[in-house]
Amino acid sequence: MASVSVKNLEVSFGSLKVLRELNIDIRSGEFVVLLGPSGCGKSTLLNSIAGLLDASAGQIWIGDRNVTWEEPKDRGIGMVFQSYALYPRMTVEGNLSFGLRMAGVPKPEIARRINAAAELLHIENLMKRRPSELSGGQRQRVAIGRALVRDVNVFLFDEPLSNLDAALRTELRVELKRLHRELGNSTMIYVTHDQVEALTLADRMAVMHRGLIQQFDTPRTIYHHPANTFVAGFVGSPRMNFLKGRVEQRANSFAFVSDQFVQPLAQYNFVNATGSGDGAELGIRPEHIRIDPDQGTHEATVELVEPMGAETVVWCRLKKQTIGLRLEGDQSFETQQTLRLTFPEQRLNMFDSNTGDRL
């Protein structure tokens, strides 16, 4: 049992409330990623779960225990920090065993656990070295090992890969995923502001903004059915295109109407009522826009072409607005060329312009 529940958590620094009324329920064995821009409170939430920050209101439950006021060591958590935070004057072995020595675990047991962790992380031959004699990737492995040996069910990662170069990041990302599978029933909460990391690692991900969880769902749902304009704009690269207009009822179906064009919404599934009626935003991802020379209803002029190998990003002017298209890399475009586009209805996302919520 190692589910994690945060109930109405509030955390403040002095008069600044960084988190308020925050709720999240994480199932046992789940890999949850907290994604959000810098300063939105991800580390604060993670530190509160770890017990390194005091909550000013609310509760934190790990398993079936209320741990809101328990010491970090008693919460059954292991934590990996962005800066590795290895003890510089201890060897790798000393780093790994420190927590166990503090807990008074008998020596043979310490040795057994250290060896198991070292084997899992491929750091057996580094045991006698100091952290300063390790590479970035090796240090991060040791930091993960230090959490592993504690034999806990909940692992907290605070941007563990962000100090590494791109290649190493990809490699360790895969290893983390593998580790999660091999450990079986351990819950992992992973903070990042790298959306690729979030989308690839997460069973479910929570997108945070200004101390609030905007959406907590599977990466797939978050990507394809973002709950509001923030989530829609934050996840995905290049960004989702937003077009301003309004939703109008025409005959017996709805349509999105802007100054320049009309987009029927006959097949769009409205999750809420159609909103206030006046302000709406149409969102469509760059890769979902189709070029259709015959039936395309929206005429756009190519302004800039960015070939990226596997794909090409084309920036067009649609009347007064700029939109991006993500297309196969083998096509070529000229600037000032005119494209006829269609927006597949199933791929559309409608938002209320005032609240930003999905319609």
Place this chain on the structure above:
Amino acid sequence: MTAIAAHETVLEASGPRPRQVSAARIGVYAFLITAALFFALPLYVMLVTSLKGMPEVRLGQIFAFPSAPTFEPWIKAWSTACTGRTCEGLTPGFLNSVKITVPSVIISIIAAALNGYALSFWKFRGANFFFGLLIFGAFVPYQVVIFPLIIFMREVGLFATLPGIIIVHTIFGMPILTLLYRNYFSALPEELFKAARVDGAGFWRIFFYVIMPMSVPITIVAIILQVTGIWNDFLFGIVFAGRENLPMTVQLNNIVQTTTGIREHNVNMAATILAAAVPLAVYFISGRWFVRGIAAGAVKG
């Protein structure tokens, strides 16, 4: 190899080489040498005088090398020179100074390190106010607090005792040392402290196992500051130590000021060098460690 060598000759830098010795350089060196001489000269005079016999001292040729070097004045300064009625030289003062300095240095450094540690890692309510108060303490002139402190010490029965003087030195070392440690600790990554908490170490264990091992460079700085400061102290020694525990500086003063008979300049010089020997040694020995410690601390990780 030859190919590379050939390459190098081709790629000779063009234009004249930058001059190694410029006028500015010469000026700097001239200044440095003059300054060094200026400070070394008194030391030289002291040294040669302390090695002369009295007849030679009386000639007044202070720069002259001793014609027959003798250690007689040194021995006298150390063990038989008179201060008032007792004639035991500097020995008792030396021992007193050791008895005062060693505990004062150890206690003040441990206390200050703990202060700095608590202030920078266990941010309690009012920590900043407390720190501000301590720093304010660094700017209070000693003269202002001496008299109240005398009364306080007398009330608690520690006036003119060894523990008394040790406490005084510890108190007066606290502001600057705490500042030193706090600033050093606030530059250490906070995540390290958090990691230790997750690992289950408490206040003391984090201090001894994680923080102090990383504080070797700053501790050496603190030791240098405290040893030299306390060893050279005269004011607190004469006020708080009591007759039994007068430190070496006070005793040196008594030897030099003794008015009976003739002034034995050679003995005075020897006594002065002896009294200054400990701080000098600390500088020479720890200076090297100091640099090494700083360098080791600078390597990240």
